[in-house]
Amino acid sequence: MPYRPKSTLEQWRILQAVVDAGGYSQAADLLNKSQSSLNHAVAKLQNQLGVELLQVIGRKAFLTEAGDVMLRRSRILTQQIEDLELLAASIDMGWEPEIRIAVELVYPKEFLYQALAQFHPLSRGSRIQIIDTVITGTTEVILEGKADLVIAATGVIPRGYLGEPICVAHLIPVIGAAHALAQHKQLDLDELSQHLQIVIRDTASKPMEGPGGWLKAEQRWTVSNFYEAIEIIKSGIGFCWLPEHLVKNLIAEGVLRRLPLTQSSERLAPMSLLTPKEEKLGPGSRQLRQLILAIHGKTGSPL
Incomplete structure (x- = not known):
């Protein structure tokens, strides 16, 4: 028999709101729900699980030891659901689920890491794949379109492709x-x-x-x-x-x-940033490209 959850995400979100707000009354105002509906949701959750999660002392609700553990795990679960739904919306808008960056090994990667640190809060859940390349391996990645963005030694860029110079290794x-x-x-x-x-x-x-x-x-x-x-x-x-x-x-x-x-x-190995398939470049890749160029003091002229 497939597993059937005893609880719902809404129940866990209500529990989180009660704890974060400091009580049922405050959480009811925050969620624009009645206090009785929140009491009922948490009571039902505890009954379904067979575990006491909250204790009410005076007008405040306090987590039990078990409740503290389960609350922390529930936050991970609800965040994952939010990330999943955001990713679905991003894909629907054309935002890439994965961005591939091919990087020639001689390139000083600390510049890329700075750009990625800035990109992370903007990434909408996109995965990043960094592909190390060397010499004609870089040429192959460009010709076969195996990456969205390529940081290449200028000397290995094949005919018909243009890159934006970014630095010299x-x-x-x-x-x-x-x-x-x-x-x-x-x-x-x-x-x-x-x-x-x-x-x-x-x-x-x-x-x-x-x-x-x-x-x-x-x-x-x-x-x-x-x-x-x-x-x-x-x-x-x-x-x-x-x-x-x-x-x-x-x-x-x-x-x-x-x-x-x-x-x-x-x-000397002059390095350039290029996009093998500019016409297929998604919004996430475009955003990351601009950040890499900015790290190198470039204005983001077309590649």
Whole structure:
């Protein structure tokens, strides 16, 4: 037999109102209902559950120990119902139930997190999915329309798509303090090519030859993200081109060292925000796009 609830949401909302208002009389004024109807609703709820939830002392209603526990759980339930109904209304208005954001790994995500913090109270229950992409994996996401918003390295944006420049990521060659090269005052690329390089895996299903940076080292280990690369090079194994914002504190602490290359001492990765399918962009995605642009000091010109 399917489960049949003994109580209703309205009964729980009435109980919450009585507690929050401090009594039946105050709650009746708040809800524009008669005091007797509230007394009846709470009494029926307690009888149906077989648990005493409220005790009336004088003119005030006080929660019992069991009532306090159940009231807290009921607030979660009623909030979930409100969120569900709001989501249904938002979908009916064209507001997306989910917003997908593809982000190139070199992008400083603290900017995105600031925008998301501002977006959260406006989100109407929309889920957010953040997809990490690398090199031609970013191109693939754009071409296949797998995300609503894409933060991409400008160099991998395919023909026919335009993005709004938002910032420039700096990648620098880094080693661990225990690496043999840590004592060198100068180093050329030919010598560097003889050492193990840690590289980040392209996220495309079929990686293509493209702007993947300096990959001349004979020995390479491939990892899925920069944090894995950092842990490896911290142990004194290999070198890696890493976003400066991820490693500047570790360099300042002496855990990592920046390689003193005689040329190409850093790579610049201009970043852009674009929408692969502008015509299908929903209101939530448009709102989030404006917030990301504003974080970067942009006015929100069309992408």
